[in-house]
């Protein structure tokens with residue numbers, strides 16, 4: 001039985017990857033941080049929390065000795081480093097914490113592998129945020145990087161360290177440059193889930209108006225469950241490498257708002273521009289969306305669209321779920337949760 005460590009089991013991707021690897025017959029060690037009240041709602045939703053082959057391990061990525069002792073004790077075949085301070089907006093407020101966790105944390109694990117057993121395979125959750133300011137469209141593994149946030153810079157540092165440990169110590173270390181991927185398990189601070197949860201509440205009469213920041217930003221949004229399979233495939237390939245995973249379609253935040261309302265049979269019309277922009281219900285004229293500049297970021301990533309041709313050719317990976325399917329799946333789940341009176 002293969003053993004895998006997944007850092008960040010309490011996050012969106014950690015939960016889906018754990019489910020995927022358990023189905024493949026792996027023994028999974030999922031790490032979580034000690035907090036006053038740990039929240040395992042995602043692995044509970046997926047019904048894997050009490051799976052006999054899932055072990056929950058307390059671990060903090062910022063602690064090198066904890067990283068070494070964990071790898072030493074578990075002796076895994078594969079390590080998937082998904083843990084991070086992953087919210088771009090917060091990284092402007094907490095640049096140092098973000099650097100410690102999202103940047104240096106990765107190196108703690110690489111060092112631990114180098115010291116304990118360099119044969120352990122390693123996956124690093126890199127990101128399209130490393131592309132930042134548009135240099136090329138669509139973005140590939142060869143596109144120059146220009147990160148636009150402390151989060152993007154920290155991830156880029158980790159990305160280059162992965163390549164450095166691969167080349168210096170022959171460690172099977174892969175980096176997946178993943179474009180945005182969403183799901184009903186997405187955290188509510190991220191824009192898609194904020195939208196689907198709010199639209200569900202508006203439909204049910206529990207909220208009057210949704211406030212958003214920059215609606216012009218364009219993102220390449222896929223379904224998280226498709227993407228965790230790509231992470232696994234990277235570690236099964238013949239050689240360690242870097243891969244882009246993306247859908248090759250980009251839409252604005254505004255487009256996603258329209259799609260979400262359409263999924264609950266409301267047609268919206270956008271009026272005005274910049275911070276005066278609103279979206280109104282075409283039937284009732286009621287304002288359902290407003291811009292609030294407090295959600296603007298000091299520097300923005302305007303346009304992301306990825307080309308995952310290399311992943312298709314080498315790994316046989318392709319995004320399957322369309323944006324329409326993804327959006328209606330998220331809306332359906334948020335309607336269900338809000339009707340039951342809870343939303344995570």
Ligand code: NDP
Nearest residue numbers: 008010011012013060061082083084086125127178180181
């Ligand atoms: P989430 O924010 O949902 O999950 C992040 C996880 O990291 C949580 O389990 C969190 O624990 C954990 N974590 C945070 N700080 C620490 C720490 N100091 N020690 C140990 N664990 C910690 O992210 P996603 O699941 O969406 O993303 C997974 C990874 O992929 C992240 O690294 C993200 O940056 C990256 N990524 C995500 C993309 C996306 O679109 N989703 C795209 C590209 C990259 P806790 O619950 O305690 O906060």
Ligand code: GDR
Nearest residue numbers: 086088127128129179180189190191192212213214217295
């Ligand atoms: P992103 O995702 O920054 O791309 O990072 P997020 O959903 O936070 O923002 C996407 C775009 O929407 C704009 N936006 C808003 N964003 C949020 N969160 N809240 C709002 O109210 C709002 N209004 C407009 C943002 O300005 C941005 O342009 C995600 C994270 O998962 C990262 O960890 C990951 O690396 C990247 O995706 C790929």
